[in-house]
Amino acid sequence: MAKIIAITNQKGGVGKTTTSVNLTAILADMGMRVLVVDLDPQGNTTSGLGMKVKDRSIYEVLMGRESMKKCIQKTDVKGLDIAGADIRLAGAELELVAVEQREFRLKNALTTVQKDYDFVFIDCPPSLSLLTLNALTACDRVLIPIQCEYYALEGVTSLMNTVSRVKKTFNPGIDIEGILLTMLDGRTNLGLQVVDEVKKHFKKKTFATTIPRNVRLGEAPSHGEPIHVYDPRSTGAMAYRALAAEVLERNGMKARK
Secondary structure (H helix, E strand, O other), rough: OOEEEEEEEOOOOOOOHHHHHHHHHHHOOOOEEEEEEEEOOOHHHHOOOOOOOOOOOOHHHHHHOOOHHEEEEEEOOOOOOEEEEOOHHHHHHHHHHHHHHHHHHHHHHHHOHHHHHEEEEEEEOOOOOOHHHHHHOOOOOOEEEEEEOOOOOOOHHHHHHHHHEEEHHHHOOHHHHHHHHEEEEEOOHHHHHHHHHHHHHHHHHEEEEEEEEOHHHHHHHHHHHHHHHHHOOOOOHHHHHHHHHHHHOOOOOOOOO
């Protein structure tokens, strides 16, 4: 049965989609069976893996018009499947308001495919929206990317409070998988200070791996390739491999290849 992990932070530009694309692809490359659900109307995880939504997307699934199994596509990375998104998903926010059990739409859909995977990752939109609430209701754990900048901790407390409210109301089993420090420029004192500050506040919850600023990481999405395919020797690829190994260790699993 798959472990379901939502990748979320209401701040934009912190590396959610970069992490969704590269962590899932590298875990699949390590022999895991992985599904990534693109829950962001911008559809950047979908395009970042070189995919396009065909007739069926996660929007149709949330609206009850299609099954999750029919929405899933295989990517070019063996072992990695995707439930893709496009701009139609933006309409789900309004349309779901009047729907019964609207917070459980994604959870119910994922139960039909959960047994087919080792991991399911959900790339959330950069807001605490009804789509994000669906992800938090459906997931077992939350992975929070934080950019190594001055305002890094701003909003994280609010997100933690939201997770606590979801735990009480919709999903008693939810917990934090880990906090991931991204876009670290090791040449600046500020970046290193932010790392120390986050680790001081969150201690065991913070991943040991930090994701550096890396030009190749920024280039890879325009080629529709994860970083381990686009430039396997880049510092970005090595960092995400280390993160994938850490995720496996936290979940008591080992790479299969």
